Amino acid sequence: MSGLPLNSLVVLRSIEMGIEMSAQGKNEIDPVIQQLRAIADASSLVELDKLLTQSMAQLQIQALLKDEGLSKVLARVEELSQAEDDEAASLQALAVLGRLAAVARGREGAVNRTVVALSPDHDLPSLEGLDSDGKAYAAQCLLQLDTYWLNDYALRESVVLDTAEKPRKLLIELLLKRFASVAEAWAAHVEALEQLEEISNPESRLRRARRISGAWLEVLRSGSFEPGGQSGAALSEWVAALLQGDNKDVDESLLFSIVDDAFDLLLRLIELRFSHAMLSDTYQVIGRARSLLGRARWIQFLSHSRSREAVNLCLRESALVLARQGKTDKALMDVMQSLYLSKAQMMKDLTRHFEKAQELDPDVRQWWVNAGVVTGSSRAVVHKVGISEDQMIGELLIEVLNTQPFMEALRDSVAPLLEINDPISAEKVTGAAAGYADIARNALMLARMRRLSKTALKGEVVEFNPLQHELLSDVRQGVRSVKVVRDGIQKDFGGSIKMLIKPRVEPHN
Template sequence: MENKDIKIGLKVILSVEAQMEFIQQAGDLREVNALLTRVMAKQKIQALIKDSNLTTVCDAVMDLALMGDGNDAENRLLAAAVLGRLSAVARGRENEVFARLPELYDEPPLPIEELADGDEKYYAALSFSALKSSWITEYCTTQAVLTDTAEKARRVLLHTALKSSGSLSMFWQQSQHSFETLRVIESDDTRYKRIRRISSTMNEVVRVWEGEVGPDAGLALADWVAAMTKTSKKDAETAVLTDILDDALAMLLRIIELRFSHALLAPTYIMLDKARTAFGSVLWKEVIRHSNNLDKVRTALKEAALVLARQNRTDKAVMDVLCSAYHSRAQVMPAITAHFSDAHEIEPEVRAWWEQGGQITESQRKAEHRMGNSEDQQIGSLLINVEESKTVMEKLERAVVPFLEISDPPLAETVKKAAARYSEIALAARQLATMRKLKHMDLKGALLEYNPLQHEMLGGHQLGVRKIRVERDGIQKDFGGKIKVLVKPRVTPAD
């Protein structure tokens, strides 16, 4: 090799042939790394790795890494960085770059902080993302916490750990222990600024995750946040702690985005209680006052309450979480009332429970049920049938009886007695309904917006129906000022 082709100090190679000769004859992986770095900086790398040259270069890197010259571990870590660098520029040919990568690692590599700079750490992380080893999740989570300011590397490491874990829940469970390594940082301010960088990057990774959520994801996230924030916060800045909380809340919202059913489960939000405990009541009030994402979580909780209420369900656990999300139960009550304002179809008893912060006692609810809802429904149905038969019975007595008195006097007498007995039954039904505070809804013949919770569609529920006509009236009852529909009006599509 001629000296005019290679300037060893700067590793500037003037021809591709000379570059390849240098790489194949090099005895030190650091020299190869320096050469590739310089060629990339000059945007000459594509000519070097063209066609079969890429495999030749990667084989040379692997051979140097596996020489076993006493710097074996350092060389293997550096080789990961070199191969990662090549994969970054060999778009679509990553499989060629990483073909022999598994040969490097029977056990976890040295800490990624051993590398020279952020770029090398990033490229090494790219290599680790191509591995399927059993240690990859633990190694990547630990290195993502240990690295200080190499944010690109941290992002790749966390994404690799999450992909390896298979779900958000499993990742948060498996990575909690990694925060123990931060205890060596004595300054609260320095420690929590590092944690903020970690939580911010993790939030970015979770935001683009489209895989599985996993079981009990809310509980796993809560434990992850608790492990991250359990150290002293005496000298930590409030703004830094607020950012950390907002990142955690954003990840909570991502769980709901990916699987909305989790929004209806109180354990999804347990992170609020864990964070409150970790921060302490005084600091917690200050942090949530400046939070940007807490209102979004509150809205998700109110929507969950609304869905449950529309299903005629109450949920004490969800109500307790709502109280945690707000400062007090007193603040929850007007918030729920405002959120339920347009939901007119909710049963009055269920609405009252939610709007009163779940403070209706069981004895109060049992007292209401002792008023006889099922019996009242039967009385209401009887009243409807009696009223619908009224016109027929009146015509029978007024028009049919006179003919029967001429043609069949005994039958006429029987019909008279039946009509009289009907009048007695009708009177008794009306009196009983009055005693039970039942009354007609006076909707027969009306055109209304269809609401499956308030109307009974003849022939069964039909999708797409908006306007309906009431064919049979309904019955409602006054429960101490709360009106509840006991017998739904029967309706047909208005079209």
């Protein structure tokens, strides 16, 4: 015990004496006293770690650390760390402190302060040099540090670790904490994944890659993170780095599991930022995986994938959202088609998915359910909405039909009253009503010739659809129900009904 400073020795001995006094009458020395003496005599951090491990196994660690015990053990860790003063000792100190933090029960703050105080100013050896528990404890302590070398260390170790999954997840959590976004973390990790090339056996390399992809997936599912810009492209490059090397004769189940993890990561990105689902660039990993697997393996993967249907459903729903906005997207359609074994099956699923969306523009709807194929007849009836003769006729028809009840009232009610006192005015009113009736007949006949019709929705309360309604309000956010205050005009393009003039609506409470 000659190496122990006098102040620490005095305190430890006083603790021992107190425990001895409380244990008077016993034939044997209290085990906690023995452990305190052993800690005081420990010549290295490795030996100290073994003593703490033994105390945990004997369920005596809480008695050892109660009252002043924890602070004195922490002081001994600092002393041994400063005495050994090398990279291996710094790593071992983190393992010891991590073990103490795990059992400190509400006093983790004191342990974490010691972790920061002993923060190494240099890179550390690999976690592989520690035992299985030590790896996890040291990785947990790394989350408390903020040093310049930490990013590179976490990137490297998350790949180097073989079967230590808990510390790998902690290192990935550290990366996501230190990088601004998931996309940036993946971009940095791509370079670290080059270490996989050092594993000569293809099966072993893919098993390591599978453990890495599974760890990333579990960590991303455990919390909320910023996906970042171009996250789809970053995921694509990251998966390509995982699948690097010759995979010609490897177990296909490993390949398929990694790609399925990539699909699940894609879905997690969309969960974190659902607006990304409508962007075809988000799905770049699908085309990249298809290219890496090759045609034959890709077909086999589609038949066995656990995540394919979830991604397909996401794509179909994104297509429906775009269709409601009156948009088509050839790139998104191509991505969707790559996840089907046949175009006929994709069209069947799209038709079923679009079945209840009756408010869609007919041409846009047909484009999606036909997998982007537009027939000749469909192209022939495309109508450019703008200032046209049909719109002018439609506006005239609306005004005529809106005015018709008032003109009929003039003819049937006002003219007979005027006939009594002012026959001349009565004759003029009757003539005007008759002339209006002729105009109305001509407008209706012209509208029928042009296949125009009124929507007949005036006064009804309907769900607001910006593609079908013209809102008479400056407030647009949050409007769901609206009341139709003026009818619109529709045109029949050979069986395809298109809204030519939108009904005017106002918010309805």
